[in-house]
Amino acid sequence: MTTEPALPPTDARGTALEVLVAFLKLGLTSFGGPVAHLGYFRTEFVARRHWLDEKAYADLVALCQFLPGPASSQVGMALGLGRAGWWGALAAWLGFTMPSAVALILFAFGVAQWDWLAGSGAVQGLKVVAVAVVAQAVWGMSKSLCPDRLRAGIAVMAALLVLAVPSAVGQIGAIVLGGLVGRAALRLEHLAPGQHRSYRVSRRAGAVLLSLFAALLLLLPAAAALGNSMALQAVSVFYQAGSLVFGGGHVVLPLLQAGVVPTQWVSNDVFLAGYGAAQAVPGPLFTFAAFLGAAMPSPLGGWMGGLALLLAIFLPAFLLVAGALPFWELLRQRDSVQRAMGGVNAAVVGVLGAALYDPVWTSAITSKAAFSLALAAFGLLVFARLSPALVVALSALGGWVMLS
Structure with missing residues (x-):
């Protein structure tokens, strides 16, 4: 009888440099969105490097999908934390995030330097492909997050509320209302108890990190309202966005x-x-924040603005995942939390569906040619299952040919 080769113990330690090199390779090559990223992580860190086993990896993915924030980036931060401590978490984030952030900041410089670029057919093609990408996200998320009438109804309710109140207040209100309805009305099976891998974060440290997350979420908007600083207002907006993305x-x-x-x-x-x-770039979609920061007017803009807002949108993800790790079993065993999260996830489908109409559709689909290009891109993504990077390149080319 053959036996599987023994894995190294789960408390095996590495260096921050080792983590940085591993994640930099993934940051340069991981196309396809968060689901694909999780597949790349499993291949690299479970199957090849044996940093943790299948059960521990699945448990970590479940935690990061439960929390708000970019799930694949949070999994990466936790993997780095488990391998090389706090410096390992930073190294994992830097390696996975900076390649796409740098590329998007350079694109922002191009848009600012050449005024004609923003109105070119190729950039119009990028606007059109956003329609296809968001439509694909709504399509996929609705099937997995709205499997019954109640959650489908929550999604529709959320979309109507966002369309009626087209502001951050409407979006946040829809998410909160979805959580309340889910907590009161959803019926889900109780999860069985489980054992979890240690990431060497004490409950005291976890409580401090979660308290810091909540304090910043409350205090940054208040400080931005009292002050007259555009930079502080932007940091507040991006921190809130990173905190509320489910x-x-x-x-x-x-x-x-x-x-x-x-x-x-x-x-x-x-x-x-x-x-x-x-x-069109590898790595997490949250690096879009770097483009926006680089494209903003002074006192933001350029490299400093891009990097500042990149940090602002990712900071809540780190505080949440590192803070929640020692409390994961307590969280997952609370049925009320599970029901509320089911309602929240259904509501975000509606929020994204409303965004698909306004601003994505209303801004990009201005002609039959644009609609045809969006429909073709959607077909290539959903049915042909081509790489998003390839579909983006084809859409930019199609926009240059059809929309110039």
């Missing part, structure tokens, strides 16, 4: 659009062009 990175689109377009920090055309470009 269900996938695409949900950040309506939250950021409500924060930066009505204030005229970024035009809607530039916003959608950057969102389309974000589909």
Whole structure:
């Protein structure tokens, strides 16, 4: 009888440099969105490097999908934390995030340097492909997050509320209302108890991190309202967006659009062009924040603005995942929390569905040619299952040919 080779113990330690190199490779090559990223992580860190076993990895993925924020980035931070401590968590984030952030900041420089670029057919193609990408996200999320009539109804309710109150207040209100309805009315099976891998974060440290997360979420908007600093207001908007994104990175689109377009920090055309470009780079979709920060007027803009808002949108993800790790079993065993999260996840489908109409559709689909290009891109993504990066490139080319 053959036996499986023994895995190293789960408390095996590495270095921050080792973590940085491993995640930099993934940051340069991980196309396809968060679901694909989780597959890349499993191949690299479970099957090849044996940093943890299948059960521990599945448990970590479940935690990060339960929390708000970019799930794949949170899994990466936790993997780095488990391998090399706090410096390992930072190294994992830097390696996975910076390649796409740098690419998007450079794209923002191009849009600012050449005025004609924002109105070119190629950039119009990027705006159109955003329609296909968001439609694909709504399509996939609705099937997994709205499997019954109640949750489908929550999604419809959330979409109607966001369309009636087109601001961050409407979006946050829809998410909160979805959680309340889910907690009161959903019926879910109780989860069986489980044992979890230790990440060397004490309950005291976890409580401090979660308290810091909550304090910043409450104090930043208050400070921004009292002060007269555009930079502080932008940091507050991006921190809130990073704190309230449930269900996938695409949900950040309506939250950021409500924060930066009505204030005229970024035009809607530039916003959608950057969102389309974000589909063409590897790594997490949250690096779209780097494009927006680089495209904003002074005192933000350029490298400093891009990196500042990149940190602002990812900070809540780190505070939440590191803070929640020692409390995961307590969280997952609370049926009321599970029901509330089911309602929240259904509501974000509605929030994203409303964003698909306004601003994505209303800004990009202005002709039959644009609609045809969006329909073709949707078909390539959903049915042909081509790489999003390839579909973005084809859409930019199609926009240059059809929409110039």
